[in-house]
Structures are given as C-alpha cells and as structure tokens.
Amino acid sequence: MHTDPRYPIGQYEPQPFSVQQKEAWLLDIYFLPQAIERAIENLDEAQLQTPYREGGWTLVQLIHHVADSHMNAYTRFKLGITENNPTIKPYDEQAWALLPDVQTVPINVSITLLHAVHTRWYAAIKDLTNEQWLERTVVHPEHNKQMTLWHLLGMYAWHSKHHTAHITTLKQFKNW
Numbered sequence: 424m425h426t427d428p429r430y431p432i433g434q435y436e437p438q439p440f441s442v443q444q445k446e447a448w449l450l451d452i453y454f455l456p457q458a459i460e461r462a463i464e465n466l467d468e469a470q471l472q473t474p475y476r477e478g479g480w481t482l483v484q485l486i487h488h489v490a491d492s493h494m495n496a497y498t499r500f501k502l503g504i505t506e507n508n509p510t511i512k513p514y515d516e517q518a519w520a521l522l523p524d525v526q527t528v529p530i531n532v533s534i535t536l537l538h539a540v541h542t543r544w545y546a547a548i549k550d551l552t553n554e555q556w557l558e559r560t561v562v563h564p565e566h567n568k569q570m571t572l573w574h575l576l577g578m579y580a581w582h583s584k585h586h587t588a589h590i591t592t593l594k595q596f597k598n599w
Contacts, residue, residue, distance in 0.1 A: 428475070440573055455537065456538040459587060484520045488586070490533035495512075495514060497547070500547060501547060503572050504547065508562060509561055510562040548576070
C-alpha cells in the first residue's frame with residue numbers, strides 16, 4: 424500500500440508489451456464501470472460529498488471526472504486507430520470538475536456513461552493486432568510527446584484502478 428493519498432496504487436509505470444499484460448489491461452478497461460459501482464455502493468450523499476484526500480476532489484467530482492476522462496480516452500483511441508499520428512486535444516480537468524453539471528447531475532448518469540463508453544471502447548480495441556498496439560500513435564501536445572496505443576492502454580488501465588482506489592482507500596480510512 425502506498426502512503427501518498429494522491430497515488431494510492433503508485434504512479435503509472437509503462438510496461439513492455441506482452442499478450443498477458445494486454446489482456447489484463449483490457450479487462451481493467453472492460454470492468455471499470457462495475458468497479459466504480461462496487462466502490463460507491465451504500466455511500467450516502469454526505470459521504471459522496473467528501474474529498475478523497477485533503478485538497479482533493481469529492482467522490483462526486485471524482486466519478487464525473489472518470490466519465491469525462493474516459494470519454495476523451497475513447498475518442499483518443501478512435502483517432503489513433505483511424506488517423507495517422509493525430510494530435511489529441513487536452514482539456515483542463517480541474518476546470519471541468521467545477522462545471523455546473525458536476526454539481527447538479529447525479530453520479531448515476533456518469534456511471535451509466537461509463538458503462539456505455541467502456542462497452543464501446545472495449546469493443547473498438549479488443550481485437551487490435553499486436554502491431555497496432557505498438558505502431559499506432561497519437562501526439563499529446565500537453566506532454567509534447569508521441570504515445571503508442573499500448574502506452575495509452577496502460578495509462579488508462581492504471582487510471583481506472585487509481586481512481587477506484589481513491590474511493591476504496593477513503594472508505595477504509597473513514598471506516599465506512
């Protein structure tokens with residue numbers, strides 16, 4: 424267990440390509456909506472309005488963030504599959520977390536979105552060839568670097584577990 428509440432599972436560490444790792448990461452993508460649902464099960468509104476760490480987002484903001492992030496991820500993958508080395512669009516996660524929809528739309532809407540996006544996302548990428556994982560790329564202007572779809576898969580598989588762990592770690596800490 425990591426002690427930094429920002430990174431309860433540690434920071435993302437890229438891994439070399441392997442079929443076993445690919446299958447594990449694909450399952451992380453496939454099962455993220457269910458993992459989030461299980462993590463928030465039986466939490467009341469006051470608990471959902473609790474920040475996962477001091478200075479961090481509330482669980483409500485966190486869940487809406489995962490939906491926002493993964494909608495962008497799905498688009499980034501589709502661009503990477505269909506275009507030659509496209510430049511992807513970054514977005515201001517902090518600003519998005521403060522928009523009115525995050526405050527007014529129930530989290531079940533974002534969870535429903537996660538189910539839909541992850542179903543489509545998994546279907547779009549599950550049959551990519553090993554070559555596509557390693558040769559198809561996108562450019563991330565914010566990081567000023569080219570990234571393979573393999574790197575993105577690992578990053579979003581980590582992102583799925585990372586934010587689920589924010590919820591489960593808070594629950595353990597608060598004894599909920």
